[in-house]
Amino acid sequence: DALGPLSAPVRTSEQTVVHAPRELNLNEQELQILNLIETAPTAIDHVLGQTTLDSPRVLATLTVLEMKRLIRRQPGGFVERTGR
Numbered sequence: 001d002a003l004g005p006l007s008a009p010v011r012t013s014e015q016t017v018v019h020a021p022r023e024l025n026l027n028e029q030e031l032q033i034l035n036l037i038e039t040a041p042t043a044i045d046h047v048l049g050q051t052t053l054d055s056p057r058v059l060a061t062l063t064v065l066e067m068k069r070l071i072r073r074q075p076g077g078f079v080e081r082t083g084r
Helices: 021-025 028-034 044-049 055-067
Strands: 071-074 078-081
Touching: 028 055, 044 055, 044 078, 055 071
Parallel strands: none
Antiparallel strands: 071 078
């Protein structure tokens, strides 16, 4: 967190795109969901439609990402990524 966002996204050895150092601590499911969310508001329905995970699991993962301050919820069923 102290390092802030990276100047450019990097790929890990697993070919996952990482935008901030704190994303390195996420599990595969959290990264999968996070990478579906943009810095502009993204509809939760869009996120649900882009993954094969069931709705309760996606919604729980969104809550975890919000608690980790990687996303924030917006009115109208939208989420957005924080501080890339």
